[in-house]
Amino acid sequence: MDSGPGRFPGGTEIAAVQAEQIRHVLVVGAGLGGLRTVEALRSNGYDGRISLVGAERHLPYDRPPLSKQLLAGTWEADRVTLRAADGYDDLGIRTYLGTRAVGWQPGRVELDDGATLHADAVVVATGVVARTLPGLPDTAHTLRTLDDSLALRTALDEASSLAVVGAGFVGAEVASAARDRGIDVTVLEALSVPFARALGEQLGGLCGRLLVESGARLRTGVGIEGFDGDTLLLADGDRVTADVTLVGIGAEPQLGWLSGSGIDVTRGLVCDAAGRVEGIDGLWAVGDVAAWWDDVLDRPVRREHWTSTVEQAAIVGATIAGGEPPAAGVPYFWSDQFGLKVQLFGRPEPATRHVALHGDGLDGGPVKGTVVGLLRDDTLVAVAGFGAARRVARYRALVGAGASVAEVEEMARSLA
Numbered sequence: 001m002d003s004g005p006g007r008f009p010g011g012t013e014i015a016a017v018q019a020e021q022i023r024h025v026l027v028v029g030a031g032l033g034g035l036r037t038v039e040a041l042r043s044n045g046y047d048g049r050i051s052l053v054g055a056e057r058h059l060p061y062d063r064p065p066l067s068k069q070l071l072a073g074t075w076e077a078d079r080v081t082l083r084a085a086d087g088y089d090d091l092g093i094r095t096y097l098g099t100r101a102v103g104w105q106p107g108r109v110e111l112d113d114g115a116t117l118h119a120d121a122v123v124v125a126t127g128v129v130a131r132t133l134p135g136l137p138d139t140a141h142t143l144r145t146l147d148d149s150l151a152l153r154t155a156l157d158e159a160s161s162l163a164v165v166g167a168g169f170v171g172a173e174v175a176s177a178a179r180d181r182g183i184d185v186t187v188l189e190a191l192s193v194p195f196a197r198a199l200g201e202q203l204g205g206l207c208g209r210l211l212v213e214s215g216a217r218l219r220t221g222v223g224i225e226g227f228d229g230d231t232l233l234l235a236d237g238d239r240v241t242a243d244v245t246l247v248g249i250g251a252e253p254q255l256g257w258l259s260g261s262g263i264d265v266t267r268g269l270v271c272d273a274a275g276r277v278e279g280i281d282g283l284w285a286v287g288d289v290a291a292w293w294d295d296v297l298d299r300p301v302r303r304e305h306w307t308s309t310v311e312q313a314a315i316v317g318a319t320i321a322g323g324e325p326p327a328a329g330v331p332y333f334w335s336d337q338f339g340l341k342v343q344l345f346g347r348p349e350p351a352t353r354h355v356a357l358h359g360d361g362l363d364g365g366p367v368k369g370t371v372v373g374l375l376r377d378d379t380l381v382a383v384a385g386f387g388a389a390r391r392v393a394r395y396r397a398l399v400g401a402g403a404s405v406a407e408v409e410e411m412a413r414s415l416a
């Protein structure tokens with residue numbers, strides 16, 4: 001990476017010069033990242049033309065409730081809207097909803113209705129699409145969109161059993177909502193420990209315990225060989241049939257529309273630390289599609305999390321507008337499952353060891369109340385908490401500062 005804020009001298013000056021030349025910003029993807037980018041452009045004083053293109057017919061909406069409140073039936077669809085319909089007049093933008101971008105060339109984007117939009121800056125915020133399995137029957141569900149969530153909710157209304165393929169966050173949240181309705185749940189996970197990729201084996205094990213303690217059946221180390229109608233055929237020869245099947249095996253960046261552009265999308269859209277797509281003038285990316293340069297890990301990292309999307313949109317909007325971009329925060333994600341909040345601040349990737357800070361979950365005691373520090377040698381790189389939101393928040397600054405183990409233990413004593 002050869003550019004980015006602080007990576008070349010006079011970065012702010014260059015950004016200001018660019019901002020004056022930008023008369024039309026085209027944001028592709030009308031989800032969280034797309035809308036927040038538009039809002040940041042306006043709040044930083046950009047008064048040029050803005051277009052927002054979104055494949056879905058819905059106004060931009062929030063996804064975390066899709067596997068939580070909406071699925072549980074405690075919220076209706078109108079509550080997930082990110083900005084009320086009449087709030088778009090204030091933004092002064094042109095929206096193209098139900099319209100898909102199908103091609104990009106420098107300075108222009110082709111749409112699926114045959115139109116071409118020319119723009120001085122294009123921001124890609126097209127998110128991810130749920131992975132599926134070969135031969136997946138039409139009756140099986142994935143969960144990524146508002147329509148997916150409503151369809152799954154309707155199916156669960158009639159169901160007494162649910163099979164979940166993949167013990168990731170979406171799978172666990174759906175399992176949790178189904179257990180709350182008294183539905184019999186079987187979760188099938190290919191790895192030997194659920195959540196191991198996101199959290200590592202020890203913390204993943206705690207999430208696995210939450211599943212099992214809810215009464216769900218968890219089968220790990222089991223692959224899916226195929227389907228016989230609605231029945232799942234397992235690699236070990238077993239068969240699982242349930243009224244509803246949900247496949248939650250991760251997601252892929254929605255970047256097929258850039259194929260043919262010459263842009264390398266194999267790792268998502270690789271960007272500098274301000275969201276400029278590497279090597280391409282006038283192209284930016286935010287949210288789940290974007291692999292932003294991470295100064296701490298010294299490599300581009302793609303995070304599929306709400307908070308990083310919001311932060312990236314604020315930085316890109318401010319930078320394009322010639323404003324002062326906010327500083328990037330400590331990476332964060334949460335998941336609500338089985339009556340508690342699972343949270344993680346920081347970058348768990350380089351951790352070499354754990355230290356239990358509160359609660360006895362790692363020793364087989366209750367998962368709720370457990371807070372764990374993840375350390376790289378003697379430096380705190382992340383903190384995870386299970387039903388301990390207030391305590392976890394107290395470690396955020398220590399994670400950001402790369403505190404020593406002694407400082408972390410002192411904090412744990414003060415909060416005991």
Ligand SMILES: Cc1cc2nc3c(=O)[nH]c(=O)nc-3n(C[C@H](O)[C@H](O)[C@H](O)COP(=O)(O)OP(=O)(O)OC[C@H]3O[C@@H](n4cnc5c(N)ncnc54)[C@H](O)[C@@H]3O)c2cc1C
Pocket residue numbers: 028029030031032033034053054055056062063064065066067099100101102125126127128143144145170254257286287288289303304305306307309332333334335336
């Ligand atoms: C069920 C669920 C639960 C979640 N829960 C949590 C949580 O608890 N905590 C957390 O931190 N994160 C959570 N997330 C993740 C969080 O919602 C995402 O990180 C965030 O939505 C990413 O925003 P985005 O703008 O990148 O993508 P999205 O919000 O997915 O928006 C992308 C939009 O682009 C559109 N699009 C795609 N291709 C095109 C195209 N070619 N042309 C035009 N438009 C296109 C899509 O249709 C979509 O509307 C959850 C996600 C899901 C699906």
